[in-house]
Amino acid sequence: MNAVYRSYGPLLGTIILLGVAVWTLAMIVGPQLFMIEQSLWRMEQPDSAVTAGMRIEELNNALSLAQYDLGALEGTTDPDKMAEREKLARSVSAMEQELTTLQGQDTAPVKVYTISNYTEMSGYHAEIFVKTIGASLMVTLIAFAVCYPVAYAAAKLAKPERAALILLGLVIPYAINELLRVFAWLMILDYQGVANSVLLWFGLPEPVRFLDSGAGVFVAMVYAYVLFMVFPIYNTIETLDTNQIEAARDLGASTWKIHSRVVLPHAKPGIAVGSIMTFMLSAGSFSVPHIMTRGTAQPWFSQLIYSKFYDSFYWNQGAAYAFTLLLVCVAFIILMMKVFKVGIRDIAK
Amino acid sequence: MSSTAPSSSVSASRVVLSVYMALFFAYLFLPLILMVAAGFNSYSPPSVTQWQGFSLRWFSELAEDQRILQGIVNSVVVATGVILLSLPLGLSGALLLSRLDARSGSLLYGVLVSPVLTPGIILGISTLIFWRQVDVGGGLGLTVMAQSTFIAAYCMLMFMARLQRQDTSLEEAALDLGATHMQVFRRITLPFLRPAMLSAAVIAFLQSIENYNTTVFSIGASHTLVTEIGSRMRFGLTPVVNIIGLLFVTVTVAVAVAYVLLRQRERARTPAG
Numbered sequence A: 001m002n003a004v005y006r007s008y009g010p011l012l013g014t015i016i017l018l019g020v021a022v023w024t025l026a027m028i029v030g031p032q033l034f035m036i037e038q039s040l041w042r043m044e045q046p047d048s049a050v051t052a053g054m055r056i057e058e059l060n061n062a063l064s065l066a067q068y069d070l071g072a073l074e075g076t077t078d079p080d081k082m083a084e085r086e087k088l089a090r091s092v093s094a095m096e097q098e099l100t101t102l103q104g105q106d107t108a109p110v111k112v113y114t115i116s117n118y119t120e121m122s123g124y125h126a127e128i129f130v131k132t133i134g135a136s137l138m139v140t141l142i143a144f145a146v147c148y149p150v151a152y153a154a155a156k157l158a159k160p161e162r163a164a165l166i167l168l169g170l171v172i173p174y175a176i177n178e179l180l181r182v183f184a185w186l187m188i189l190d191y192q193g194v195a196n197s198v199l200l201w202f203g204l205p206e207p208v209r210f211l212d213s214g215a216g217v218f219v220a221m222v223y224a225y226v227l228f229m230v231f232p233i234y235n236t237i238e239t240l241d242t243n244q245i246e247a248a249r250d251l252g253a254s255t256w257k258i259h260s261r262v263v264l265p266h267a268k269p270g271i272a273v274g275s276i277m278t279f280m281l282s283a284g285s286f287s288v289p290h291i292m293t294r295g296t297a298q299p300w301f302s303q304l305i306y307s308k309f310y311d312s313f314y315w316n317q318g319a320a321y322a323f324t325l326l327l328v329c330v331a332f333i334i335l336m337m338k339v340f341k342v343g344i345r346d347i348a349k
Numbered sequence B: 001m002s003s004t005a006p007s008s009s010v011s012a013s014r015v016v017l018s019v020y021m022a023l024f025f026a027y028l029f030l031p032l033i034l035m036v037a038a039g040f041n042s043y044s045p046p047s048v049t050q051w052q053g054f055s056l057r058w059f060s061e062l063a064e065d066q067r068i069l070q071g072i073v074n075s076v077v078v079a080t081g082v083i084l085l086s087l088p089l090g091l092s093g094a095l096l097l098s099r100l101d102a103r104s105g106s107l108l109y110g111v112l113v114s115p116v117l118t119p120g121i122i123l124g125i126s127t128l129i130f131w132r133q134v135d136v137g138g139g140l141g142l143t144v145m146a147q148s149t150f151i152a153a154y155c156m157l158m159f160m161a162r163l164q165r166q167d168t169s170l171e172e173a174a175l176d177l178g179a180t181h182m183q184v185f186r187r188i189t190l191p192f193l194r195p196a197m198l199s200a201a202v203i204a205f206l207q208s209i210e211n212y213n214t215t216v217f218s219i220g221a222s223h224t225l226v227t228e229i230g231s232r233m234r235f236g237l238t239p240v241v242n243i244i245g246l247l248f249v250t251v252t253v254a255v256a257v258a259y260v261l262l263r264q265r266e267r268a269r270t271p272a273g
Helices: A002-039 A047-072 A079-104 A123-157 A160-175 A178-189 A194-201 A215-225 A227-238 A242-250 A255-283 A287-292 A301-310 A315-340 B004-038 B057-063 B066-097 B102-117 B120-132 B140-163 B168-176 B181-210 B225-232 B240-269
Strands: A041-044 A110-113
Touching: A002 A315, A002 B066, A002 B102, A002 B120, A002 B140, A002 B181, A041 A315, A047 A079, A123 A160, A123 A215, A123 A227, A123 A255, A123 A301, A123 A315, A123 B004, A160 A227, A160 B004, A160 B240, A178 A194, A178 A215, A178 A287, A178 B004, A178 B225, A178 B240, A215 A227, A215 A255, A215 A287, A227 A255, A242 A255, A255 A315, A255 B102, A287 A301, A287 B225, A301 A315, A301 B120, A315 B120, B004 B240, B057 B240, B066 B102, B066 B140, B066 B181, B066 B225, B102 B140, B120 B140, B140 B181, B168 B181, B181 B225, B225 B240
Parallel strands: none
Antiparallel strands: A041 A110
16 A cells, blocks of 8 residues: 555655545445345345235225114114214224224335345246356357367468468457347358258258257357467467477377377467456357347347346346356356466456 | 378368358358348248348338337446446455455455355346345336445456556565555556456446346346347237347447457567577
8 A cells, every 4th residue: 555655756646546446436346235235135024014905805894784784874873883883983083093003004015135036047047047057168168179179270281471370360350249249140041041041952851940949059159169269278378388389299199199288278268268268158159049039939048138137127136147157157267277277367358 | 090090080070160160150050140131031029930021111010119219228227337336346446355365355356356256146136135124116227236235346356467467566666665555546556457447347337238147136127138128028029129239230240340350450560589
């Protein structure tokens, strides 16, 4: 803290500290805490309100009955009936009094702290949650398998000018909007799409419904996030001294050995970063399932969260679902850091 | 093992790798080409298999599409807001971290970059819930807040990379010679950071325009270009969306090529070493 004031002076130092404080508290920590808080309560009818409501209904019925009887006794001169009428009138006014006090009571739903927003995830939603996480892990694995050769070729095998061209070829699709990239796959996998035209031309009897099975979401997701794996791996492989690869080869190492003993260990931080990004983007993706399920395939977990917020307006459970998703992502980050033995500084580069 | 065997096996694996790279790039670019091609088909919904003749009509439909045009305006408004908020925040984060010791620095660093590793929908949701406490609902302003949460972190990382190469003796000399802290900042630190500021602004702008997952939760009843495209994916899809795709591709290619050329020229100008 003192170092900050020493280097920047009182005015600038205060502005800097204030800026960071606003950013951390009002944009990162605060919103997360409020989201967690929101997930831990729900509005419930208090027990007293429920019993009061039942009593009010009971009184209303009794009251209308008594008032009817009272009306029937109107204008009677029989002393027996007069006494009865007196009694009835008293009980009516007593009931009316009780009714007004009951109705005066606060019966509004009250905020109740509970963990049931988490525990009440239904079987169907839990199944979607597990499928989403499983599919995201698969996407991550496939993205790694597809990208590693590309990253290695761009970093170590290509001549500088060619490598620049390869990088340009990678940057361009990476920079094009995610929605549009996914839309391109919608046109391919649609019932009347390109893939089906090609398959029919090859003699398939009838078109395949790629989108209904959820396969469309998976294919488009690999396509949308594959490049988030390439760049981190490329960056780490590029820093590997090529002499190490050549030395290993001269000493008789096979291609497999070179990669498993020299290149892959060096690329660990890049693999960790690429995996974290790909997994996080897949598990939290809203755009890809939004476009590719078209309401026919099973939804992605992010779509459940969205509908909790904007269809059923049940924010408390929506927040609980969102926090659950966040926990899985944090667990994945910690796992990757442990497996690849990298620190947080290596990750965000 | 004979001396020629390794080299021939190396060249064989090179061929395999070349074929693989060709396939990979076909995989990357073919879908985009198909998408652009459908923009010139007069048939709607967008398709390349039901070809009804070459047409430019979707360009003129795009030019008359009020919701899309309003979406572009809104996107630019949000992106400008994001730049104005993210650059100062990212800069103060970078300046602070450059003066903190490793221990407290690491913790703060972890907190500040955590939004980059958080799913976008969660940033949108938490911002939405946070601002509802003071009765601020979804809209363009809330979207600026939600997006800046992680875009400021990108800006900070770029400033930090630049600050690492700074020679602090210059600032110390100026202070010794009687300059105020403000003067040092304005005359030495800021000019040194100018290139980083420019690229941070460009990145912030692009990230903001692109963003969907965070924006869809914070935008409320308003819309940006991308959320409008997103809602058309479900209802009212016409090749107008493909024309937008074409424009995105064109702008991206132009910017990427210009960037490469600029860097080559810069390298040619600065002498080696």
